[in-house]
Amino acid sequence: MAHNHYLKVLFVTNGIFVFAASLLGPLYAVFVQKLGNGILTISATYAAELLSATVFTIILSRLHDKFIRHEALLLIGFLIRAVIWITFMFIHSLPELMILQVALGIGDAVGSPAFNSFFAEHLDKDKHLQEYADWQVLNNVAVAASTIVGGFIASLFGFPMLFLTMALLACIAAIILIKNLLLEAH
Numbered sequence: 001m002a003h004n005h006y007l008k009v010l011f012v013t014n015g016i017f018v019f020a021a022s023l024l025g026p027l028y029a030v031f032v033q034k035l036g037n038g039i040l041t042i043s044a045t046y047a048a049e050l051l052s053a054t055v056f057t058i059i060l061s062r063l064h065d066k067f068i069r070h071e072a073l074l075l076i077g078f079l080i081r082a083v084i085w086i087t088f089m090f091i092h093s094l095p096e097l098m099i100l101q102v103a104l105g106i107g108d109a110v111g112s113p114a115f116n117s118f119f120a121e122h123l124d125k126d127k128h129l130q131e132y133a134d135w136q137v138l139n140n141v142a143v144a145a146s147t148i149v150g151g152f153i154a155s156l157f158g159f160p161m162l163f164l165t166m167a168l169l170a171c172i173a174a175i176i177l178i179k180n181l182l183l184e185a186h
Contacts, residue, residue, distance in 0.1 A: 077111015
């Protein structure tokens with residue numbers, strides 16, 4: 001696992017966040033069908049998030065390096081998505097879902113490039129492959145475990161509890177990030 005402080009914090013915070021985001025995983029299709037919509041709607045709303053992330057990544061990438069620290073952008077990305085996951089508890093229509101999916105794309109556009117940049121900046125000399133591999137292993141384990149845990153939460157307590165859990169975990173990751181990176185003097 002990573003030896004430097006920055007990567008350890010990044011692995012922990014983003015590991016928690018990836019776990020949170022993946023709780024919904026394949027259950028997204030079930031959630032959308034509960035709104036009364038079919039397969040094409042599931043695909044279209046999922047694509048809306050990805051297209052939004054793409055467009056806003058292009059736009060925001062021109063600003064990221066000039067105005068704000070990468071850790072702060074990562075934090076903002078966590079918090080945007082936490083708020084959106086809470087909001088998922090209150091939607092009842094396809095237009096509302098589409099708006100939230102586009103907003104999730106914006107959160108991804110803010111946070112994901114910041115994660116990648118911060119990661120790249122803090123790689124240890126001569127350990128790039130090992131540290132990228134370490135992250136990939138952690139990421140895969142988090143996604144696999146969270147899809148199972150998400151299924152249990154949704155089965156036992158319903159989607160509102162699942163979305164609340166996702167948001168809570170994103171906020172925990174944000175707090176750890178604030179405490180360990182943003183409050184440190186550079």
